[in-house]
Structures are given as C-alpha cells and as structure tokens.
Amino acid sequence: MTQTVSRRAWEDTARPFPYVLMYHSVAVHTRDPYLVTVDPRRFEQQLRWLRRNGLRGVSMRELMLARRDGDGRGLVGLTFDDGYADFAHNVLPALRRHGCTATVFVIAGRLGGHNEWDADGPRKQLMSADEVRWCAEAGMEIGSHGLLHRKLSLVDDAELLAEVAESRVLLREVSGQDVDGFCYPYGDVDPRVVNLVAAAGYDYGCAIWRSEVSGRHALPRTYVGDHDGPLRLLAKRMRHRFTQQR
Template identity: 80%
Template sequence: MTQTVSKWAWNDTGRPFPYVLMYHSVAVYRSDPYLVTVDPRRFDRQLAWLRRNGLRGVSMRELMQARRVGDARGLVGLTFDDGYADFVHNVQPALLRHGCTATVFVIAGRMGGHNVWDADGPRKRLMTADEVREVSGAGLEVGSHGMLHQQMSYLDDEELLSEVAESRESLREITGADIGGFCYPYGDVDLRVMNTVEAAGYDYACAIWRSPLSGRHALPRTYVGDRDGSLRLLAKRLRHELTIKR
C-alpha cells in the first residue's frame, strides 16, 4: 500500500507547513555554478527585509517549539546546508546584528574538509569540530546532514542507518546537545529514508520545496540565492502563503 501525505498540511496537526528558507554558503565569490552562495552584503539585506516586514528568522528548533504552543506568528525558519566555515565568519555575526537565530546542518564525516561533492564548483571549507562546537555553544542549532553527503535513497539499509544514526551520535558527542533535526542531501528522500530518519529519533527533517513526500520528517523549504532581493523575497513569501491555502 502506498503512503500518501497531505502536501501542504502537517500530517500530525493538520496545520499549514511553516515558512522555512534554505541557504547554503554566505561568502564573497567569483564563480558559483551550483547557485549555493549568497554574498554577505546581500544576506545582510535579506535579513533586514525580513525584519522590516515583521518577520524574524529563527532556528528550526525554536520554530518547532513555538508551533507546539501556538506562538509562531512572524517566525521564519532559517536553515543552512552543508556546514560551511563561512557560517561562523559571515552568517553568525549577521544573525546577531538582526536578532535572528538559525539551524546549520553539518556533514558529520567531513568536518574540516571541503565540498568534494561539487565537482565543478570552487572549493569551500567546511567547519571543523571546534567550530561546530562554538556555533552550538553560541545558542545556534546544529542538525545532521548525514555522514558523507550522499543520496540517501541509493544506499542500502546498513549504509542508510550509518548516515542517519551515526551522524546524529557524532554531532551529539561534539556539541554536548541533542541533535533533533536532519536534512536530506540533495533533497533526496523516499518513504524508506523518511521512516529511517523518524525511527532514529529525530524530531523533524528538512526536504526541499518540490519534495515527493511531506510531513514533519520531510518539511518543504524555499531556496534563497544571491539574486533574491526585496521583490523576489516578497514573491516567494506570497507563493508560500498562497500554496499552503490550496
């Protein structure tokens, strides 16, 4: 029997999905073939736009907790995939300036390495274990992006369990905090993968906007890039609001 999940409502509460933005890297750049980099000045203006419009970017942990008690009005999830080192140098100070928080999804088995999965892109350094510990200690949420940034649906059961469970335990040992969130590399999720993530004890998991599944463990997110100024941010916000009311 095929499991179906309501596309734009929580499968556990019936309420619309929260608005969650998906970032990757925030850095000055020359080449960005995968469109994963936002210039720090643009990022600062994007956060300012949120605040001007009565919105505040928060971690997924904070957003989920607020929704549980019915107090999430004006909150927007801010997520950063891959755990780039520029999160420490460029993202964290900007969040502090604008009174925001965020979640960074770290690749547990590649800390201190580089984005080797982006074959044609510029090399970007990933946070070290010490930097991950620093981010967590500053009150920002650290979530798991797996062990090695692999496409989850291609893995056998043993490999999948390693990506999901071992990465959580590794990050828990480094941060000394519970790791409640998972993010699917490439947005690759099917029912087996989603069930494995849920069974591993994660409170939630993040997917992408056009995910084949949705629910607490496959939350849709809105991509944000360097071209997203005020008008594009407004259009994406309106798209979310219109879509979840269908």
C-alpha cells in the same frame, strides 16, 4: 525495511507548513555554478527585509517549539545546508546583529573537509569540530546532514542507518546539544528514508520545495540565493502563503 511512512513522519500535515528558508554558503564569490553562495552584503539586506516586514529568522528547533505552543506567528525558519566554515565567520555575526538564530546542517563525517561532492564548483571549507561547537555555544542549532553527503535513496539499509543514526551520535558529541533535525542531501528523499529518520528519533526533517513525500519529517523549504532582493523575497513569501491555503 518497510516502505510505509510512519504515522509520526506524517503528523502535522493537516496544518500549514512553516515558512522555512534554505541557504547554503554566505561568502564573497566570483564563480558559483551551483547557485549555493550568497554575498554577505546581500545576506544582510535579506535579514533587514525580514525584520522590516515583522519577521524574525529562527532555528528550526525554536520554530517547531513555537508551533507546538500555537505561537509561531512572525517566525521564519533559517536553515543552512552543508555546514560551511563561512557560517561561523560570516553568518553567525550577521544573525547576532539582527537578533536571529538559525539551524546549520552539518555533514558529520566531513568535519574540517571540503565540498568534494561539487565536482565543478569552487572548493569551500567545511566547519571543523571546534567551529561547530562554537556555533552551538552561540545559540545556533546543529542538525545532521548525514555522514558523507550522499543520495540516501540509493544506499542500502546498513549505509542508510549509519548516515542517519551514526551522524546524530557524532554531532551530539561534537556540539554538546541534542540533534533534533535532519536534512536530506540533494533533497533526495523517499518513504524508506523518511521512515528511518523518524524512527531514529529526529523531531523533524527538512527537504526541499518539491519532494516525493512531505510532512514533519520532510518539510518543504524555500530556496534563497544571491539574486533574491526585496521583490523576489516578497514573491517567495506570497507563494508560500498561497500554497498553504487548504
């Protein structure tokens, strides 16, 4: 498989990257060794902060369409990795209260399972097929997080194709909507992986803040955790603005 990142994978890099926040789980917790969980009360505060500052959280699909039309001002991408069941039960109601939408990246081969990849963390329930469908019907975007939550740079070409392409087919069937976005487990991305995601027909891909490659199919995101109150959110917003000055 070619190691050259396709033109499509790199398009849009001449423009500032959109501001995209990366969440995982929103739930009451007592132990969180991987720092992936935000308390529901803190999440409400973070959504209120966005709205008070003239910002609205939206799905990646809505954000990318707005950018295409030249009107993405005031929009912030909200993304949730892993497809935890608390997205359906805690995140969705809060988003509705604040007039927001979001993208949840679901692990297609683990529907109804648990976060088995987090060896030292508390077990968290993943959304079932019915919960994924429910979120899609409520206006949330369903994206792919692969089949099994694996480091994609380490798998062979056949396994990579299944993680990227097969997961998309499965989630289309479950959600009843097009699956336009892919999110790289662990933020693990290299040119071979990005190239295949673009070739598989995904409109965009989400990486993490600092990745080996970046572009439309490896968009950087800003991590948000339970310690992020107003001042930290402001600092992260300003950091994004500063790094986008070209």
